[in-house]
Amino acid sequence: MTYDRKDIPAIADEYVLGLLEPQDAERLEGDMEVDAELRSAVAASRERFLPLDTGIRPAAVSDDLWTRIETALPEQKTPGHEPPIRPANDNRGGWRIAAISAMAATVVLGVGLAFSLLRTVEPVVVAVLVNEAGDVQAVVEDFGSEQAVIRMLADFEVPQEKTIQVWTLPSRETGPVSLGVINGIRSAQLAGPALPAPRSGQLYEITLEQAGGSPTGRPTGPILAKGLAKLAR
Amino acid sequence: MQQSKKYFHLHPEAALIGIAKKRARRGGMAERLSDVTISEHDNLDAALVACAGGDRQALRGIFEREAGRLVAVAERIVRRRDLAEEVVQEAFLRIWTHAHQYRPDRGSARGWIYAIVRNRAINLLRDGRREHTVEEVEALMDKDAADEVMAAWHNLDRTSRLHECLHALDGTKRHGILMAYVGGYSHGEIAGRLCIPLGTAKSWIRRGLASLRECMA
Numbered sequence: 001m002t003y004d005r006k007d008i009p010a011i012a013d014e015y016v017l018g019l020l021e022p023q024d025a026e027r028l029e030g031d032m033e034v035d036a037e038l039r040s041a042v043a044a045s046r047e048r049f050l051p052l053d054t055g056i057r058p059a060a061v062s063d064d065l066w067t068r069i070e071t072a073l074p075e076q077k078t079p080g081h082e083p084p085i086r087p088a089n090d091n092r093g094g095w096r097i098a099a100i101s102a103m104a105a106t107v108v109l110g111v112g113l114a115f116s117l118l119r120t121v122e123p124v125v126v127a128v129l130v131n132e133a134g135d136v137q138a139v140v141e142d143f144g145s146e147q148a149v150i151r152m153l154a155d156f157e158v159p160q161e162k163t164i165q166v167w168t169l170p171s172r173e174t175g176p177v178s179l180g181v182i183n184g185i186r187s188a189q190l191a192g193p194a195l196p197a198p199r200s201g202q203l204y205e206i207t208l209e210q211a212g213g214s215p216t217g218r219p220t221g222p223i224l225a226k227g228l229a230k231l232a233r
Numbered sequence: 234m235q236q237s238k239k240y241f242h243l244h245p246e247a248a249l250i251g252i253a254k255k256r257a258r259r260g261g262m263a264e265r266l267s268d269v270t271i272s273e274h275d276n277l278d279a280a281l282v283a284c285a286g287g288d289r290q291a292l293r294g295i296f297e298r299e300a301g302r303l304v305a306v307a308e309r310i311v312r313r314r315d316l317a318e319e320v321v322q323e324a325f326l327r328i329w330t331h332a333h334q335y336r337p338d339r340g341s342a343r344g345w346i347y348a349i350v351r352n353r354a355i356n357l358l359r360d361g362r363r364e365h366t367v368e369e370v371e372a373l374m375d376k377d378a379a380d381e382v383m384a385a386w387h388n389l390d391r392t393s394r395l396h397e398c399l400h401a402l403d404g405t406k407r408h409g410i411l412m413a414y415v416g417g418y419s420h421g422e423i424a425g426r427l428c429i430p431l432g433t434a435k436s437w438i439r440r441g442l443a444s445l446r447e448c449m450a
Contacts, residue, residue, distance in 0.1 A: 013442040016348070017413040018355040019420055036338070043340030046348050048449055049414050051395050053347050055388050058301025059308060065318055066296055069325045076287035076329075100297055201298070 003031075003038065012041035016049060098134035099228055105136060106230040123149075124197060125229035127204040137225035138206060140166065140179075141232075142198040148179050148190040150206070156185050156224060163211050167219050169203040170195050176205075181213045202229040277342035284332035292329055295346065303350045309381045310354040310417035320357060324350040358417050382408070385415040398448035406441030409434060 003011060014020050015028050032039045106128045123141035131137050137154040150166055158164060166179040179192035205226030207219040214220050277298075283291030300321060307324075308317035327349050339345050386407075389396045399407050405427060412418040412426065424434035 009446055010439060010442060013446065014439075017410065017438075017442075018351065018417055019413050019438070022356070022359050039338060043338065043344065046340050046344040048395060048445070050341075050344050050347060051390055051393050052385050052411075052414055053306045053351075054302065054343070055390055056302050056305045056309075056385070057388070059305040059314070059317070061300050061304055061321075062318055065300065065304075065322060066293065069296065069322050070289065070293070072322075072326055073289060073292070073329055076285065076333075100293075103297065 003035075005037065008038055008041045009045075012038065012045045015042060016045040098130045098132065099226075101134055102128045102130045102136065102227050103230065106227070123232045125200060125202065126232050127202070127227045127229040129204060129206060129225035129227040131225045140204045142168070142204075142229065144197045146192055146194055148192060149187065150182065150190060151187040152182075152185050158185065158208070161211050162208050163213060164206050164224065165209045165213050165219070166190055167205050167207065168195070168198070176219055178213060178217065181209070198229055200229060200231045204229060277346065278337070281328075281332045281335045281342050284329055292325065295328065296325060299346065303347065306347065307350055307354040309385070309415055310351070311357055316357065317354070320353045321350060324353045327353070355417050359419075382411045382415045386411055394449050398445050401448055402441050402444055406437050406444070409438045410441050410445070413438065
C-alpha cells in the first residue's frame with residue numbers, strides 16, 4: 001500500500017498508539033519493511049511516547065517466568081553470529097549468576113543504605129559487590145561528581161605490600177577507571193576522576209594491587225569482588 | 234597445624250587469592266576485559282546482536298533489566314497479571330526470533346523491545362482474549378483504568394519534553410491520547426468513556442497527535 005507522504009506521521013502515531021484497525025496495523029507492519037520513511041516515522045513516534053512506559057513502577061515478576069521463556073526458545077538459525085568459543089574451565093557463568101542474585105540484594109541494600117547512611121545526600125547508583133561464590137563483600141555508592149563511598153562488608157586480609165583498589169567501567173571505550181585505593185580494610189570515601197554520571201548496570205569491582213595502586217592504571221591483580229550498579233530509588 | 238587451620242577460618246580471602254591466581258594464569262588483562270561480558274549485555278543494542286547469535290544469557294540480561302517494567306506496561310493494557318506475563322513470555326520469544334531484524338533505523342533497541350510487548354498486548358485485547366465477562370470488563374475498566382491512565386500521566390518525568398507538550402494540549406485531547414497509549418483503548422472505547430461521538434473522538438485525537446508532533450519536533 002502507498003501512503004500520501006504527508007499522512008505518514010499521523011498514521012505512524014495512530015499505529016504506535018494501537019488505534020489502527022488490526023488489518024491496517026498488519027498491512028502497515030509489512031509496508032514498514034520496504035518504506036524507509038514510514039519506518040522512521042514509526043521509530044520517531046515510539047521514542048516520543050516511550051517515557052510513559054519506562055517511567056512505570058516495575059511489577060513483581062513470577063519466579064518461573066524466565067524458565068517458561070527459556071524452555072520455549074528455539075535454536076537460532078542465522079549463521080555468522082556464533083557465540084564466542086569459551087574455554088572449558090570458563091566460570092563466567094558463575095559470575096553472572098552471582099551478579100544476578102546480587103541484583104535483588106542491591107535493591108534491598110540500596111534502599112536500606114539510602115535511609116540509614118545517607119539521610120541528606122542520595123547516591124546516584126549503588127553496586128553490591130560479590131565474590132565468585134556469590135557472597136556480598138562490599139557496597140559501592142556512587143554519587144557522581146567524583147564522589148563515591150565503598151562500604152566493606154567482609155574481612156579481607158590484605159598482605160603487606162598490597163592494597164585494595166576500587167574500579168569502575170564507565171564504558172568499554174573508556175575501559176576500567178580507578179576510583180581510588182583503600183588503606184586497610186575499612187569503609188572509605190573515594191575521590192575519583194571526573195567521569196560521566198554513573199548509570200544503571202555500570203560495572204564496579206575491587207582488586208588486590210601492589211601498595212599504592214596498580215602501576216599500569218588498569219586492574220592487574222586478582223578481582224576480589226564485583227557487581228553491577230542499580231539506580232538508587 | 235592448629236595455627237594454619239585458624240588462618241583459613243579467619244581469612245577466607247586466602248581462598249580468593251588462590252582463585253585469582255588461577256584466573257591470572259589463564260591470560261591476565263585480556264581475560265579480565267572479557268570478564269566484562271555482563272555489562273556488555275546492559276547495552277540493549279549489543280544484547281540484541283548477541284541474541285541473534287544465539288546467546289541466551291543476552292536475552293536473560295534483557296529480561297533481568299526490563300521484565301518488571303514490561304509486565305507492568307502489558308498489565309496496564311490487558312488488566313490481568315497472568316495475561317500480562319503471557320504477553321511478556323510471547324514477546325520474549327519474538328525478541329529472540331526477530332533480534333536479527335533489529336536495526337538502529339527502527340529506533341532505539343529499548344523502543345523496539347517495548348513495541349513488541351505493546352503490540353502483543355494490544356493484539357490480545359483486540360482478539361477479545363481478555364477472559365472476562367462484559368460486566369467484569371466494564372467494572373475493571375471503571376475502577377482501575379482511569380487510575381492507571383492518570384498514574385501514568387502523574388508519574389511521567391515532569392522535565393521531559395513529552396510532559397511539557399502533553400501538558401500544553403487541552404484536557405480532553407490529552408486524556409484521549411493517554412487512554413489509547415497507556416490503557417490500550419480503541420477509538421470507540423475512548424468515545425464512550427469521554428461521552429463524545431466516535432467521529433469527534435477520532436478527530437480530536439488526530440489533532441492532538443499533530444500538535445504533539447509539532448511541539449516535540
